[in-house]
């Protein structure tokens with residue numbers, strides 16, 4: 001007799017669906033026998049890694065037989081200095097995704113709830129449901145977070161609110177005043193997570209630095225990552241910044257060696273590669289402009305983005321267009337799982353890659369792909 005393992009899994013886990021990643025380049029090449037494939041699907045840095053970071057990771061390989069420093073001493077000290085916060089305020093993660101999971105495991109369980117917005121980052125519902133907590137999802141306003149609705153949605157059992165700023169997959173952002181007004185309304189026993197995975201790209205004056213709220217609000221956790229503007233998605237490293245008390249709790253749950261030696265070495269190095277970060281930002285802002293101008297030419301609406309991607313709205317179901325783009329060797333991201341069936345999320349690539357995507361999209365329009 002075989003045991004029904006599904007039945008013994010946690011109830012929250014039974015209802016989960018696996019995260020759907022962007023299609024890997026090699027997979028599409030295998031499937032279609034294509035030589036040249038452009039992937040604009042996972043918000044990766046189109047510049048490739050920082051050469052300083054790659055060299056540091058390489059040099060660290062002679063320590064592969066050792067466990068990493070579980071306390072992350074060197075990296076935390078460097079970040080503390082750079083961000084003007086205490087060393088005891090950090091929680092290092094295997095990507096910031098890991099930190100989001102730690103937050104869910106530390107504060108949520110069956111009998112508690114978390115608030116987040118419609119169209120917010122998909123990891124929030126996964127992390128919340130995996131621990132058996134209840135998700136309270138507030139309707140979006142103009143594709144973004146409706147902070148009034150989120151504040152009003154907080155219930156007696158709510159322990160965590162997740163906010164992505166800028167948000168993925170929509171790219172929109174909350175300004176400093178809006179966020180400050182929201183934090184003033186949230187009860188102090190409710191944790192507010194400010195997920196700032198794309199903050200380095202958000203170059204507008206009224207964009208809030210979540211760290212500035214930490215002094216006033218002991219219930220805030222800011223999460224950041226080396227995956228996007230710092231170009232280290234493959235190494236998996238991110239971090240949370242919070243009060244020392246919250247960091248202490250998160251670090252009790254954290255697996256002791258969750259960040260690898262190459263990841264910490266590369267992160268330390270890329271923090272000194274100011275030129276790389278500057279180029280990331282420049283290539284991105286030029287690329288966002290290029291994509292948006294292309295969408296304007298094609299008469300396609302899009303959501304203004306502060307991230308390294310743009311969500312464009314098609315006049316039809318996006319799935320067949322996604323498939324047709326694959327045939328042309330261009331991988332983008334359908335966002336049906338976000339209940340945005342007519343949108344495609346397109347990551348910013350190098351100029352030539354953006355051009356190739358826009359040309360492929362234009363071809364599809366001319367071929368009548370949208371006329372359905």
Ligand SMILES: *Cc1c(COP(=O)(O)O)cnc(C)c1O
Nearest residue numbers: 095096097121168197225227238
């Ligand atoms: C990409 C992303 C992250 C970061 O993921 P890592 O685990 O750090 O690679 C976090 N939040 C949002 C909203 C993202 O889009």
